[in-house]
Amino acid sequence: MIKYGKKVWSLLALLSLMLLAACGGTESGGDEEGATNGTVSGKFGVVTYLTGAGAAYGEAITNGFNLAAKEINAKGDVAIELIIEDSAGKQEQALTSGNKLMSDDSIVALLGPTLSTEFNVVAPEADMNGIAIMGTSTTAKGIPQIGDYVFRNSIPESLAIPAAMEKLLAKTNAKKVAIIYGNDDVFTKSGFDTMKEEAEKMGLEIVTIETFQKGQSDYNAQLTNIKSKNPDFILASALYNEGAVIMNQARKMGIEVPFLGGNGFNSPEVIEIAGEAADGLVVATPWFGEKDDPKVKAFNEKYQKEYGKLPDQFAAQAYDALYIYAEALKKAGGEDRDAFRDALAETKDFEGILGKFSFDEEGDVVMDPTVVEIKNGKFVVFE
């Protein structure tokens, strides 16, 4: 009933918009490049991790969105307004923020939350309410499968981790691995599942499996055990704030083998926090800032100019995501939530700074990541 009502309303809105556009066309005389004629406007609600221990994720994401919005709005055919809410990296706060945004009828679709742990509680609500939601950093298994209105443009751990493991194995001929993971987070648990599954598939011996919790500061017990088992490398499923501390303490204990992480480690914060101890980290990422690609270079320059630092994977994914949303809004021709969802689902061969992007049938991502390592305090291609 509600949906039907909304459709009629949006049809009327569309008709009046067309009329308005037609009138505007004769009135303005076209002196400015289509700045107002036929502009499709829409409000998007953003839930992101802006305060707390992992706030650098949310900061990068918000910067990416804001930069893209500025560019898109300057072009004139789509006008985007972003309503941004902080989740503080917490499930309850993410849900409150998400609910607030989806109950506002003027909001067409949602972006975020940042963490899979948060996304997993907000996305089912969005799906139930018939509003599209897209994760730009959520990489746990099963996210797009939550429902028809649920999407992501971030590469899942199940794709990133095996890619990095294959590269590392090809180079090191490793036989024994240790695993350490956070057992209180959807993303770190999902990463662990993939690591274990993949290690077994690759015939590696898992010498120990260690766990930790969010906010933990002392990893002595876990690392002592890992050290005594002498692994060839360590698989770590962690967010940067715990991951960087783990690496720091490991190096101090004389553990020198490589660490292999998932998406959580793809942040310059790892180097910021762990310093030299971050060297030897191997990760797969859809974003490599040093790529010899004019689009990547232009984005780096614009981002640097706007925010005084270089973008990371999270900024890049958010930036592309907003362009994907802008395209869908344009295709949908207005603010109808269902029309937007359908247009979004049809996204195909979108050319972004992360490469060519399409959703698969389930709203998941197909993409080839680059495997990188930290060497002398810098992310470089792992070869």
Ligand code: 1QQ
């Ligand atoms: C997830 C992630 C994190 C690294 C996002 C910041 O991938 O929670 O799914």
